[in-house]
Amino acid sequence: MSHKTIQEQLIFFLEGSLPDEQMKQVAAHLESCGSCRRLFQELKADMALLEDDRNLPFDPYFYAKVKHKISSTRELPVWQSKRVLQPAFFLLVLALGIQFGIWVGGHYDSPRQTVSQEAALFPLNDLSHEPIELFLLNLE
Amino acid sequence: MNDQELVRSVISGNEKAFQVLVEQHQQMVLNTCMGLVHQRNDAEDLAQEVFVEVYRSMAGFRSDSKLSTWIYRIAINKSLNFIRDNKRRKLFRSFETIFGQGQPNLPSESSSDRPDRGLENKQRRERLHAAIDSLPERQRVAFTLNKFEDLPYQKIAEVMGLSLASVESLIHRAKLNLQKKLYKCYKKDD
Ligand SMILES: [Zn+2]
Numbered sequence: 001m002s003h004k005t006i007q008e009q010l011i012f013f014l015e016g017s018l019p020d021e022q023m024k025q026v027a028a029h030l031e032s033c034g035s036c037r038r039l040f041q042e043l044k045a046d047m048a049l050l051e052d053d054r055n056l057p058f059d060p061y062f063y064a065k066v067k068h069k070i071s072s073t074r075e076l077p078v079w080q081s082k083r084v085l086q087p088a089f090f091l092l093v094l095a096l097g098i099q100f101g102i103w104v105g106g107h108y109d110s111p112r113q114t115v116s117q118e119a120a121l122f123p124l125n126d127l128s129h130e131p132i133e134l135f136l137l138n139l140e
Numbered sequence: 141m142n143d144q145e146l147v148r149s150v151i152s153g154n155e156k157a158f159q160v161l162v163e164q165h166q167q168m169v170l171n172t173c174m175g176l177v178h179q180r181n182d183a184e185d186l187a188q189e190v191f192v193e194v195y196r197s198m199a200g201f202r203s204d205s206k207l208s209t210w211i212y213r214i215a216i217n218k219s220l221n222f223i224r225d226n227k228r229r230k231l232f233r234s235f236e237t238i239f240g241q242g243q244p245n246l247p248s249e250s251s252s253d254r255p256d257r258g259l260e261n262k263q264r265r266e267r268l269h270a271a272i273d274s275l276p277e278r279q280r281v282a283f284t285l286n287k288f289e290d291l292p293y294q295k296i297a298e299v300m301g302l303s304l305a306s307v308e309s310l311i312h313r314a315k316l317n318l319q320k321k322l323y324k325c326y327k328k329d330d
């Protein structure tokens with residue numbers, strides 16, 4: 001078998017899920033091939049790390065924390081909940097943005113005849129920084 | 141107490157029953173969240189929120205599926221939403237950096253000149269998590285349930301609402317993709 005074929009099977013070889021015959025072939029190849037063996041060692045070390053993340057020791061206060069979260073958020077009125085507040089905030093930002101757009105449009109209209117060719121190409125150049133910074137500032 | 145009795149008991153306001161429900165399912169919820177978000181603090185926080193939601197929507201639980209299947213779904217949804225929100229937060233933080241506010245996202249300190257074991261493991265873990273995170277969402281969920289929870293394919297199919305064949309194929313592709321991504325990292329490190 002080629003190196004490529006062996007390398008494609010290493011993750012399955014590692015978990016022992018290949019048919020017997022293939023298990024033997026991969027094992028024999030790894031005995032004799034240093035570059036495939038190196039990949040296998042790396043893969044083995046990585047997959048072993050997944051084990052560390054499993055069955056973590058449990059926080060003895062877990063249930064108490066759940067109870068606390070339930071009771072501390074229960075009394076919150078609907079209009080204070082994040083689900084209502086966040087869309088409302090974005091709607092406000094959007095409305096302000098549209099208003100600003102209309103304002104810019106209105107103010108830009110009158111001196112059109114006097115602007116130079118170059119300025120006409122970048123009509124909003126000076127103003128373009130403001131709304132996005134305002135937006136980001138509002139966001140944090 | 142079976143699932144139905146437990147659920148009925150919680151709905152009727154029996155606190156002890158809810159505690160039993162939490163204790164029976166807390167490890168599987170934590171494992172699932174941990175498998176998807178990778179950070180212990182985040183996973184614990186999410187696990188708590190999963191049970192808050194379980195408590196609140198208990199009345200909506202349909203007894204035609206198992207209680208654990210329903211709880212797995214809530215844990216997966218919460219974790220995936222958390223990951224999406226996190227991505228959004230990171231995007232805005234990078235905007236801030238571009239516009240000259242906030243701290244730039246510096247890469248984590250290089251450890252190539254300090255080859256101690258702990259740091260090597262930390263890098264290895266970050267690399268592994270990045271590779272898992274880059275899998276398509278359904279492959280990632282199926283792989284996580286299989287690897288972190290040792291769930292049989294049939295149960296994964298139930299939780300994800302897919303056929304057994306689809307789950308087998310998802311997990312197989314997830315492993316091949318993960319392997320490919322990791323090989324790329326190893327070759328880059330040479
Ligand atoms: Zn080889």
